[in-house]
Amino acid sequence: MIIETKRLLLRPWQCSDAESLYLFAQDPRVGPIAGWPVHTDVENSRQIIQDVLSGAQTYAVTLQGDNRAIGSIGLMIGAESNLSLPERECEIGYWIGVPFWGCGYIPEAVIALLHLAFEQLSIEKVWCSYFDGNEQSKRVQEKCGFVYHHTNWDRDWPPLQGRRTEHVTCMTKSRWALQQAKA
Numbered sequence: 001m002i003i004e005t006k007r008l009l010l011r012p013w014q015c016s017d018a019e020s021l022y023l024f025a026q027d028p029r030v031g032p033i034a035g036w037p038v039h040t041d042v043e044n045s046r047q048i049i050q051d052v053l054s055g056a057q058t059y060a061v062t063l064q065g066d067n068r069a070i071g072s073i074g075l076m077i078g079a080e081s082n083l084s085l086p087e088r089e090c091e092i093g094y095w096i097g098v099p100f101w102g103c104g105y106i107p108e109a110v111i112a113l114l115h116l117a118f119e120q121l122s123i124e125k126v127w128c129s130y131f132d133g134n135e136q137s138k139r140v141q142e143k144c145g146f147v148y149h150h151t152n153w154d155r156d157w158p159p160l161q162g163r164r165t166e167h168v169t170c171m172t173k174s175r176w177a178l179q180q181a182k183a
Contacts, residue, residue, distance in 0.1 A: 003059065005112045008105060010059035010073060017060055017069040018046035021053075024070060024097030033134040034095045036159050055080070057116075061096060061109050071096030073109045075117055081127070083168070089125040090117055094140070101136060110144045118176045125172050132165040141169045145179050 003010040013021075025031055025039035025048075032038065039045045053060075058074030073094040076082070081091035092113055096106050117123040128146050130137035146169035157164045 003112050003116065004064070005108050007064055008109055008112070009062045009064055009067075010109060010112060011062060013049045013053040013058065013060045013069065013072070015046055015049055018042050018049060020069045021045040021049060024099075027098050029098055030095055032160060033131060034093075034137070035131060035157060035164070057090075057113075057121075059109075059113075061094075061105065063105075070100050071106065071109075073106070073113055075113055075121075075123075075126075077121070077123070083127055083129070085127065088123060089127065090121075090123050091127045091129070092117075093128075094137075106140050107143045110140060114144065114171060114176055118173050123173065125170055126176075127168060127170045129166045129168045132167070138167070144171070145175065146171050147175070 001012070019042055022039050022042045022045035025045055028038050030038075039048065053072060053074075055074055055076070057077065058072065060069035061071035061073055062069055071094065073092070075090045075092055077090040078085055078087035081089075083091050085091065092110060094106050094110060114126060117126050127149075128141050130141065149168045149170045152166040152168065154163045155166050
């Protein structure tokens with residue numbers, strides 16, 4: 001599936017995106033604050049595309065008219081989530097390369113995936129989280145209308161071989177409907 005927004009095209013990841021993925025995922029300002037290790041080379045990025053980013057509701061974030069992957073966004077439904085959710089709930093995750101920070105692309109992509117979740121996939125609640133210190137991700141969630149739910153203090157986080165404090169937010173289908181009515 002391909003999702004279009006005003007400025008973006010969200011499309012499935014392809015193995016040919018490995019070089020672009022590596023270009024942005026090798027930057028230590030990106031992965032660790034999102035909870036994953038820095039990519040080590042193009043082959044590592046290609047493997048991540050095959051093993052992680054090829055999920056059914058995971059999309060490469062590209063600019064309209066430019067097929068280059070500059071970030072990623074996806075829905076992890078039910079048991080696919082890191083939060084142990086029931087089947088009618090999902091978690092949304094995202095990141096974008098540093099040159100594109102502050103442009104509003106990820107909030108635009110999040111809104112598109114919230115529409116997909118609530119209007120097409122019959123999801124009742126979408127969860128999101130950010131780690132301590134990830135102010136960019138916190139701001140995206142606030143901008144999109146997510147509401148703070150709870151904090152997981154000192155959570156074991158194997159991808160980075162350590163512990164993290166995770167702040168969890170959510171958006172219900174009814175809250176989404178109210179936001180859409182006001183828009």
